[in-house]
Amino acid sequence: xxxxxEDPQALSIQEGENATMNCSYKxxxxxxxxxRQNSGRGLVHLILIRSNEREKHSGRLxxxxxxxxxxxxxxxxxxxxxxxxxxxCATDDVFGPGTRLSVLP
Amino acid sequence: xxxxxxxxxxxxxxxxxSMTLLCAQDMNxxxxxxxxxxxxxxxxxxxYSVGEGTTAKGEVPDGYNVSRLKKQNFLLGxxxxxxSQTSVYFCxxxxxxxxxxxxxxxxxGTRLSIL
Numbered sequence: 001x002x003x004x005x006e007d008p009q010a011l012s013i014q015e016g017e018n019a020t021m022n023c024s025y026k027x028x029x030x031x032x033x034x035x036r037q038n039s040g041r042g043l044v045h046l047i048l049i050r051s052n053e054r055e056k057h058s059g060r061l062x063x064x065x066x067x068x069x070x071x072x073x074x075x076x077x078x079x080x081x082x083x084x085x086x087x088x089c090a091t092d093d094v095f096g097p098g099t100r101l102s103v104l105p
Numbered sequence: 106x107x108x109x110x111x112x113x114x115x116x117x118x119x120x121x122x123s124m125t126l127l128c129a130q131d132m133n134x135x136x137x138x139x140x141x142x143x144x145x146x147x148x149x150x151x152x153y154s155v156g157e158g159t160t161a162k163g164e165v166p167d168g169y170n171v172s173r174l175k176k177q178n179f180l181l182g183x184x185x186x187x188x189s190q191t192s193v194y195f196c197x198x199x200x201x202x203x204x205x206x207x208x209x210x211x212x213x214g215t216r217l218s219i220l
Binding site (some may be wrong): 030031033035040041042043044045048050088090092093094095096097098 | 109138140146150153163164195202204205211212
């Protein structure tokens with residue numbers, strides 16, 4: 001069973017645009033984490049947001065959490081070609097299927 | 106400081122053969138995990154360990170065994186490989202579980218093909 005489900009499955013944007021990915025989950029959580037996976041590599045932790053937080057920023061990343069809707073979003077601003085990767089949300093030790101982001105130069 | 110190291114990086118097996126995947130971490134982490142990643146499925150937890158000498162089943166444990174004899178190593182074994190076990194296997198470690206707000210650190214994966 002998957003706790004987190006990302007949406008969309010794939011996203012293609014132009015360099016400089018913003019990218020928004022969403023994650024929905026099913027049960028109550030203590031925190032939610034976002035990871036990035038470059039092709040052929042392992043996952044890399046990006047940011048954690050706790051259940052009592054509504055928004056968190058890290059550089060060009062902005063994460064929101066709505067516990068009433070059991071959803072989170074990851075916004076990448078001013079995207080770069082190097083942001084091309086798959087992005088996963090995770091609650092406890094359960095990962096969603098991911099969003100494949102392609103940033104076109 | 107290598108982080109999480111997985112060996113081998115690639116392997117091809119025939120149905121029925123056995124093999125062991127090795128994961129080593131140098132961060133003194135208590136928790137270690139084995140996942141498999143299949144197209145469109147995301148990561149699925151096979152087995153995990155919350156400390157030296159402990160192991161527990163994850164979401165998809167059938168056909169796999171694990172051992173954590175040393176804190177820094179977590180071994181994943183396939184006793185009799187089947188084509189359905191063709192996948193990319195990832196090992197991860199963390200100081201505590203993600204429920205406690207601890208991020209996982211991942212290796213770069215082992216690409217395993219079963220013919």
